[in-house]
Amino acid sequence: MEKILDKKRIDDWIAALTDWEVLAPALQDGIWTYKPVSGAARLDHPNTRQSPKELTFPQREIFFSFEQIKGEPPKLTQILPKETRHVVFGVRSCDGKGVPRMDKVFTDHVEDTYYTTRRKNVAYVGLACNKPPSSTCFCLSVGGSPVSTDGLDVQMTDLGDRYFVKAITETGKALMKAAGSLLAEAAAADQKQVKQVHADAVAYPQRKINDPDGAPAKLKASFNSPLWDEMARACIGCGICTFLCPTCHCFDINDEVQSKAPLKGQRVRTWDNCQFPDFTMHSSGHNPRENTGARLRQRVNHKFQYFHENFGMHQCTGCGRCVSECPVGIDIVAVVNKVTENVG
């Protein structure tokens, strides 16, 4: 299903999606972020500071509450996510690519019902990048593209005064059907223009991982390289790189006690971070990744070696957020290229 939408009618389409809570990029305090749409939706964003992963994998979520009253069996009450249907507009291709990667992690061996309950209720309406929105983008190096449709339900392409709108999944078709007569048939000239826009987007220069296919083996061979310590020296362990990443998914689980008599509280999952010094700290006090070099190596190897070994794809989608937002300028592209450059 391929249609044309007059740009001025995007709000009418969103208003027609009455079964969905709609989110779109919004500029707040100078930062692009996904917000529930109120008023006119803007799709002229570069990329959002955070990826949309929080909709399926929230930064903090309660699994269950517990209560132990003396003389009675413990009471556990599971708290499953609300089944609210969300549709996110303006998702860039790199963040779309993040979706199947998160799906693999949370469904491949064991189904995480907290994730899958949310996931089945989220749809993604992508916006192709007519040119890479940031100088830190490198999607082409990691099997992506500025116009990839992976992970998306609908892809929109900006054709100036109108959008070319293409359904990718059945959910996408339903979203487009809800627009009714707002969507017009795409003419041959529209098809021609969208092809050209996509070809230009792919031809636009980007940063490069020099040997992405060879990276898994080369990183494996470089495990003991002194370059890890050298390149990680400035890291302050803030964790921005992984919190903003569309594919980072490590978490911690804690019991938060609200009262001791009677014992009452809740089990909570929160994002965790391999760049934090205590991420691998043992209760004995021993830490197998005790310095920043070991922690940077873990982040990079997870993205370009371990995930590749497990799932046959890089865990990085080339969004460039960890590069643009690291406060001390640690650059994953430069790190991979430097560590692997002299490995045969």
Ligand code: SF4
């Ligand atoms: S964003 Fe930079 S400084 Fe912060 S943890 Fe990541 S690499 Fe270290």
Ligand code: SF4
């Ligand atoms: S590792 Fe960095 S560039 Fe790659 S997907 Fe994550 S945040 Fe984006």
